[in-house]
Amino acid sequence: MTSVAAYAAPAAKAPLERTTIERRAVGEHDVLIDIKYAGICHSDIHQVREGWGEAIFPMVPGHEIAGVVCKAGPGVTRFAVGDRVGVGCMVDSCRECDNCRAGLEQYCTGGNVMTYNGVGKDGRPTYGGYSEKIVVDENFVVRVPDGLALDEAAPLLCAGITTYSPLRHWQAGPGKKVAVVGLGGLGHMAVKLAHALGAEVTVLSQSLRKKDDGLRLGADHYHATSDPETFRALAGRFDLIVSTVSAPLDFGAYLSLLRTDGALVNVGAPEEPVSLNLFSVIGGRKTLAGSSIGGIRETQEMLDFCAAHGIGADIEVIRADQVNEAYERVLASDVRYRFVIDAATI
Numbered sequence: 001m002t003s004v005a006a007y008a009a010p011a012a013k014a015p016l017e018r019t020t021i022e023r024r025a026v027g028e029h030d031v032l033i034d035i036k037y038a039g040i041c042h043s044d045i046h047q048v049r050e051g052w053g054e055a056i057f058p059m060v061p062g063h064e065i066a067g068v069v070c071k072a073g074p075g076v077t078r079f080a081v082g083d084r085v086g087v088g089c090m091v092d093s094c095r096e097c098d099n100c101r102a103g104l105e106q107y108c109t110g111g112n113v114m115t116y117n118g119v120g121k122d123g124r125p126t127y128g129g130y131s132e133k134i135v136v137d138e139n140f141v142v143r144v145p146d147g148l149a150l151d152e153a154a155p156l157l158c159a160g161i162t163t164y165s166p167l168r169h170w171q172a173g174p175g176k177k178v179a180v181v182g183l184g185g186l187g188h189m190a191v192k193l194a195h196a197l198g199a200e201v202t203v204l205s206q207s208l209r210k211k212d213d214g215l216r217l218g219a220d221h222y223h224a225t226s227d228p229e230t231f232r233a234l235a236g237r238f239d240l241i242v243s244t245v246s247a248p249l250d251f252g253a254y255l256s257l258l259r260t261d262g263a264l265v266n267v268g269a270p271e272e273p274v275s276l277n278l279f280s281v282i283g284g285r286k287t288l289a290g291s292s293i294g295g296i297r298e299t300q301e302m303l304d305f306c307a308a309h310g311i312g313a314d315i316e317v318i319r320a321d322q323v324n325e326a327y328e329r330v331l332a333s334d335v336r337y338r339f340v341i342d343a344a345t346i
């Protein structure tokens with residue numbers, strides 16, 4: 001066991017504070033990662049506040065981890081000391097179910113191990129990326145390509161893969177009209193990725209406040225959802241809508257923007273249920289779907305795609321002692337577009 005410094009919430013809704021946690025000894029197939037940067041995802045805030053239900057405390061959040069391998073177990077074959085690597089939302093899975101075998105570890109039916117707020121195969125709680133070091137099985141570690149800076153790469157490990165996976169699955173590309181709802185951490189990555197995949201991209205944001213940013217990120221069009229005219233003008237327009245909003249939405253209104261056979265894929269994870277008049281999917285044979293992060297193989301594919309297209313996240317690097325303030329700013333939609341903790345300040 002190794003003691004490392006970390007930022008943890010001691011109880012639900014409590015501010016995060018500096019503390020010390022134990023990391024397991026580096027096993028046969030493990031790597032020890034010197035964490036350089038950890039992104040702040042809205043999911044961290046949902047969980048620290050127990051918005052998704054009972055959670056495990058103390059909680060060290062953080063599932064957008066970028067760092068450098070500083071030790072490798074004797075059985076490690078894919079990584080060596082000095083390699084630049086990333087870890088996302090999962091650190092293990094059953095590895096035997098159909099989904100794991102298909103590279104869809106995020107849909108593991110045997111129980112996967114989340115990077116934090118989970119229980120590891122050793123029976124101990126898992127602690128995430130707001131810490132100096134982490135020990136992870138090499139099968140749940142991905143390589144950060146040389147062209148990507150580690151600070152801009154960290155958010156790709158969740159915000160990047162969560163938007164890349166549905167864009168690929170629903171075949172965003174040339175000739176497709178894609179809308180992105182919400183321009184936060186996930187939303188700004190969805191815009192960059194959909195644009196790089198060749199789709200025509202529209203941002204649907206509450207106001208026009210971030211319009212210049214949206215166009216710079218790669219959007220072709222930008223509309224305010226607070227303006228009822230938006231829903232009249234864009235009715236029946238899109239092949240695919242990706243909603244990244246962290247609060248409940250009127251999905252019926254957004255479904256009306258799809259063309260026949262279009263799909264609205266929700267990746268936002270609001271704390272409250274939503275209701276829907278099912279006539280919104282019956283007319284036009286529409287799909288309302290969800291999607292969770294992405295598998296390990298697809299996460300590597302996404303990082304390679306980002307490196308090939310020069311895509312990183314737009315970030316604001318902060319000191320670890322600014323984390324509570326950053327949470328308030330995320331909740332107030334005051335982030336452009338991801339806070340990233342400099343782990344050297346932990």
Ligand SMILES: NC(=O)c1ccc[n+]([C@@H]2O[C@H](COP(=O)([O-])OP(=O)(O)OC[C@H]3O[C@@H](n4cnc5c(N)ncnc54)[C@H](O)[C@@H]3O)[C@@H](O)[C@H]2O)c1
Nearest residue numbers: 042043162182183184185186245246267268269292293333
């Ligand atoms: N499905 C997954 O695998 C997965 C992965 C990561 C995050 N999430 C969830 O996705 C959500 C977004 O995460 P994030 O880190 O991007 O959060 P964020 O706070 O950075 O972004 C959310 C954005 O939605 C905007 N918004 C809020 N209400 C809106 C509305 N009515 N219309 C349009 N925009 C609105 C906010 O202003 C903000 O820009 C969270 O609920 C998070 O838990 C899901």
Ligand SMILES: [Zn+2]
Nearest residue numbers: 041043158159
């Ligand atoms: Zn996340």
